[in-house]
Amino acid sequence: MKNKYIIGGFIIVLFLGIMGYLFTQSNIKYENNFAVVKSTHKTVKATGSWVKEKSYSYDTEKNLFSFYMKDDKGDEMLVVYRGAMPNNFESATSVVVTGSYQDNYFYAKDILTKCPSKYQEQSNTQSSSL
Amino acid sequence: MIGSIILTFALVFSIISMVMYYLSFKGYRNTISYARIFYHISSIFVIVASTFLWYYILTHQYQYKYVFSYSNNSLSTGLLLSSFWGGQEGSLMLWILFTVIVGIILQSYTSKRGDLEPRVMTVFTIAISFLLLMVSPWFKNPFELIWTTPVFVDLKSINSNYLNLPFLQQFLIPDPQTNTTYVQVSSTLFASLVQNGIDPYTFIVNGRGLNPQLLNFWMQFHPPILFIGFAMATVPFAFAVSALMKNEYKDWVNQSFPWLLAETGILGLGIMLGGYWAYEMLGWGGYWAWDPVENSSLIPWLVGVAAIHTMLVQKKSQSQSERIGRYTKTNLILSILVYVLVLYSTFLTRSGVLGDASVHSFVDPGMLVYLFLIIFIGTFTLLGIGLIVYRWKDLQSKTPQDEGLFSRELSLFTAAVVLCASAIIVFVGTSAPIVGHSVDISFYNEMHVPLAIIIGLLNGLSLLLKWKTTSTQELLSKSVIYVAISLVLTALMILFGGLNDIMMILLAFSSVFIIIINGEIAIKIIKNNLNKLGAYVAHIGLAIFILGVIGSSAYGKEKTLNLVKNKPTEAFGYQMVFTGYEPIENDKKYAFNISMNKDGKTFNAKPVMYIAEYNNSLMREPSIVVLLTKDIYIAPLSYEETGNHDHSNSVQIEKGKSVNFENITITFEKFEMGSDVMQAMQEGRDFQLGASMATVSDNKKIPFHLYRKQSGDKVEFTSFESKELNLRVELLNLSAQGVELSLSKLDEPKQINKKEPEEVLVVNASIKPFVGLVWIGVLVVVIGFFIAFSRRLKESQFSS
Numbered sequence: 001m002k003n004k005y006i007i008g009g010f011i012i013v014l015f016l017g018i019m020g021y022l023f024t025q026s027n028i029k030y031e032n033n034f035a036v037v038k039s040t041h042k043t044v045k046a047t048g049s050w051v052k053e054k055s056y057s058y059d060t061e062k063n064l065f066s067f068y069m070k071d072d073k074g075d076e077m078l079v080v081y082r083g084a085m086p087n088n089f090e091s092a093t094s095v096v097v098t099g100s101y102q103d104n105y106f107y108a109k110d111i112l113t114k115c116p117s118k119y120q121e122q123s124n125t126q127s128s129s130l
Numbered sequence: 131m132i133g134s135i136i137l138t139f140a141l142v143f144s145i146i147s148m149v150m151y152y153l154s155f156k157g158y159r160n161t162i163s164y165a166r167i168f169y170h171i172s173s174i175f176v177i178v179a180s181t182f183l184w185y186y187i188l189t190h191q192y193q194y195k196y197v198f199s200y201s202n203n204s205l206s207t208g209l210l211l212s213s214f215w216g217g218q219e220g221s222l223m224l225w226i227l228f229t230v231i232v233g234i235i236l237q238s239y240t241s242k243r244g245d246l247e248p249r250v251m252t253v254f255t256i257a258i259s260f261l262l263l264m265v266s267p268w269f270k271n272p273f274e275l276i277w278t279t280p281v282f283v284d285l286k287s288i289n290s291n292y293l294n295l296p297f298l299q300q301f302l303i304p305d306p307q308t309n310t311t312y313v314q315v316s317s318t319l320f321a322s323l324v325q326n327g328i329d330p331y332t333f334i335v336n337g338r339g340l341n342p343q344l345l346n347f348w349m350q351f352h353p354p355i356l357f358i359g360f361a362m363a364t365v366p367f368a369f370a371v372s373a374l375m376k377n378e379y380k381d382w383v384n385q386s387f388p389w390l391l392a393e394t395g396i397l398g399l400g401i402m403l404g405g406y407w408a409y410e411m412l413g414w415g416g417y418w419a420w421d422p423v424e425n426s427s428l429i430p431w432l433v434g435v436a437a438i439h440t441m442l443v444q445k446k447s448q449s450q451s452e453r454i455g456r457y458t459k460t461n462l463i464l465s466i467l468v469y470v471l472v473l474y475s476t477f478l479t480r481s482g483v484l485g486d487a488s489v490h491s492f493v494d495p496g497m498l499v500y501l502f503l504i505i506f507i508g509t510f511t512l513l514g515i516g517l518i519v520y521r522w523k524d525l526q527s528k529t530p531q532d533e534g535l536f537s538r539e540l541s542l543f544t545a546a547v548v549l550c551a552s553a554i555i556v557f558v559g560t561s562a563p564i565v566g567h568s569v570d571i572s573f574y575n576e577m578h579v580p581l582a583i584i585i586g587l588l589n590g591l592s593l594l595l596k597w598k599t600t601s602t603q604e605l606l607s608k609s610v611i612y613v614a615i616s617l618v619l620t621a622l623m624i625l626f627g628g629l630n631d632i633m634m635i636l637l638a639f640s641s642v643f644i645i646i647i648n649g650e651i652a653i654k655i656i657k658n659n660l661n662k663l664g665a666y667v668a669h670i671g672l673a674i675f676i677l678g679v680i681g682s683s684a685y686g687k688e689k690t691l692n693l694v695k696n697k698p699t700e701a702f703g704y705q706m707v708f709t710g711y712e713p714i715e716n717d718k719k720y721a722f723n724i725s726m727n728k729d730g731k732t733f734n735a736k737p738v739m740y741i742a743e744y745n746n747s748l749m750r751e752p753s754i755v756v757l758l759t760k761d762i763y764i765a766p767l768s769y770e771e772t773g774n775h776d777h778s779n780s781v782q783i784e785k786g787k788s789v790n791f792e793n794i795t796i797t798f799e800k801f802e803m804g805s806d807v808m809q810a811m812q813e814g815r816d817f818q819l820g821a822s823m824a825t826v827s828d829n830k831k832i833p834f835h836l837y838r839k840q841s842g843d844k845v846e847f848t849s850f851e852s853k854e855l856n857l858r859v860e861l862l863n864l865s866a867q868g869v870e871l872s873l874s875k876l877d878e879p880k881q882i883n884k885k886e887p888e889e890v891l892v893v894n895a896s897i898k899p900f901v902g903l904v905w906i907g908v909l910v911v912v913i914g915f916f917i918a919f920s921r922r923l924k925e926s927q928f929s930s
Binding site: 007008011012015018019022023025026027028029030043045055056057058063083084085089090098 | 544566569580747
């Protein structure tokens with residue numbers, strides 16, 4: 001018998017099964033429509049822009065950073081993040097928040113800011129440290 | 131200009147060399163010396179071009195777009211030298227530079243080993259030609275002049291002698307947001323300068339500089355080491371393809387093996403330095419964030435390590451005169467994949483496909499580069515995999531029969547399978563954003579814990595197995611003692627180390643198992659033959675690394691602390707006191723002093739925060755107190771001066787809203803912000819923020835203004851008094867939420883309700899037990915690779 005094929009085949013099937021399962025479990029979709037974001041409690045990566053007019057606030061005591069975000073259609077939601085304001089936030093034009101929508105606000109586990117300033121090439125953060 | 135010309139010539143010579151080498155392989159006799167000459171000329175041209183780039187950076191020749199974009203006058207020499215790889219074009223250039231140098235060594239290596247040279251160098255020069263095409267003027271050329279495409283240059287970076295030129299006006303573009311004026315530098319401006327008899331090369335006198343996150347000691351080492359690894363990854367590919375070209379599979383393993391060992395050793399070191407950089411400097415909180423950039427260089431490394439394991443079997447089974455040896459096909463495929471995955475890594479990080487997925491931001495290089503990268507990967511995949519398919523029947527017939535279930539061969543193969551599984555996990559997770567998905571970090575962690583346990587047990591067991599078959603009974607009796615010792619040690623960790631999670635216990639057990647078995651063998655070997663130590667050292671390093679990961683990740687603690695100045699706060703058993711801040715590095719940054727007290731011992735942490743001029747952002751640098759068994763990691767979050775006042779009798783008014791006080795309506799109409807407020811704030815100059823207010827009483831409106839004035843660290847608020855209304859309005863605070871006022875009657879005595887101002891430093895403090903083992907572990911692994919390398923290099927010379 002070809003042992004290596006039996007063992008190998010078994011490992012591969014088991015492995016792919018576990019990976020497939022975990023992938024669907026930890027899979028996070030990108031979503032740029034806030035109506036969809038608000039309709040689910042699932043963890044998503046919501047992409048949109050910071051509503052500058054509504055400013056932001058940081059609660060030092062509770063360590064909560066909050067701001068408003070809107071999507072392309074102008075649909076807004078309040079985003080709350082446990083932690084300080086991320087680097088580059090003020091110059092951010094586009095924001096990606098990872099988290100889920102609960103109780104009328106979006107609870108972000110992670111905030112990613114993109115700052116393509118029009119007077120610089122789009123190379124604001126480490127453009128190629130690889 | 132000259133740089134582009136040199137690079138273009140290097141490309142042409144590289145292609146000529148490739149053709150000549152191919153003809154030599156096809157049997158032509160006179161071509162080999164031409165191939166060598168052209169290869170060396172091409173290499174020298176690349177080295178010269180790189181020297182030019184360094185020269186331009188060091189002499190501040192900002193007419194080159196690359197020099198302008200990634201350096202400036204204030205960088206130190208060391209950082210200027212590393213500006214070379216600060217951007218995409220330059221880091222490609224660095225990759226090429228190392229590749230041609232590796233090629234020079236490879237040429238000499240292969241010329242001494244039979245008929246290898248023409249085949250290996252044909253493949254190698256194809257790779258160099260592709261890379262050179264990449265930096266040619268059509269794609270990412272580091273010698274592009276700044277006029278080629280319009281660029282906005284800060285007026286401050288323009289030679290002051292030319293500021294009064296009348297025609298300059300039409301190129302000025304003010305940005306009211308940041309209160310900066312930019313000059314649009316383009317071919318039109320170039321033409322105007324030339325027309326007016328001005329040397330355009332003297333027009334720009336300062337560059338944009340490096341991203342503050344790159345202004346770091348490690349910037350000088352991490353990228354070059356990583357690129358040496360990338361450059362060396364070309365070699366196993368070239369050896370595998372050359373074996374397929376000749377349809378001869380015996381010698382290539384011995385010849386390729388030392389290269390693969392050196393490549394994985396250096397790439398591993400490069401990856402680790404990146405992790406250390408992130409930990410020590412960028413304040414990511416850890417050493418590994420499963421970020422696409424980190425992941426994409428980890429994938430080829432894992433595959434390379436897998437290849438080492440199966441190549442060992444092929445070598446071993448050859449020495450027992452079993453034709454070409456076992457796992458030849460696996461070895462060919464893995465060797466090819468290492469380079470293909472390096473190219474894939476380049477594709478992920480440079481094509482812009484991961485735009486939203488990473489903290490590294492990727493420049494979208496445009497469709498042309500995107501397509502070129504796809505063609506690049508496609509060519510090499512097709513070349514490698516296509517040849518394997520073409521030779522499949524031959525390979526099949528030359529491969530020997532299978533072996534028993536419990537043999538070291540099989541367990542080495544299984545190790546390779548597990549490593550490939552790890553590579554697949556990282557590959558799937560990292561590639562998911564291409565199809566609009568993304569995985570949580572837990573995906574990587576949860577998948578890797580069981581894999582690491584398997585690796586540990588497998589490694590321990592495999593060393594007890596003989597080559598060929600071992601009887602089950604023999605295996606059991608031999609392993610009992612090691613298992614027992616490991617169990618005892620793991621039990622001690624559970625009792626005294628507070629290990630409690632079942633997966634972590636298993637992981638700890640398997641790591642200890644590795645250390646015990648490898649340690650025992652290593653001690654035996656030290657007495658006999660140091661040469662054979664490599665594998666055991668590497669595996670001990672792996673186990674140390676895993677123990678470090680368990681300690682720092684699974685048993686680390688984290689807390690956000692509000693440190694009020696001079697008030698001790700308790701955290702993790704330490705009395706932490708924030709004692710104030712001081713300017714450092716020519717007042718560019720601020721260090722916040724925290725003293726930590728425990729059992730009469732005092733440690734000092736100095737996390738740093740500053741506003742970077744480069745991108746007008748708040749930058750933070752953590753401070754790490756390294757103790758014997760743990761690191762205390764202090765990442766600063768923010769610094770605020772709050773609570774100047776007792777707010778109990780104050781009122782808050784949002785913009786556009788009003789309040790009533792003794793029949794007087796007080797309205798906050800709008801903010802008043804001077805155009806230069808933002809800039810003044812960032813530069814630390816004095817500035818004031820104002821609020822337009824109005825009172826309405828008996829239909830009579832009185833407008834007035836309140837100001838928050840800041841000079842240095844001092845903040846003052848103005849107030850408004852009206853005898854007519856018998857009203858005193860004091861501004862307590864002015865923020866984005868609105869104004870905070872204290873309202874009182876003039877004829878009543880003014881209440882004294884001010885408190886001492888409080889200065890609050892918010893930090894994220896964490897305890898990382900045994901994180902030092904992570905670095906030590908990786909370094910030991912790397913040492914292991916190099917011991918193995920020196921042994922296999924000697925072996926490669928004795929092949930037929």
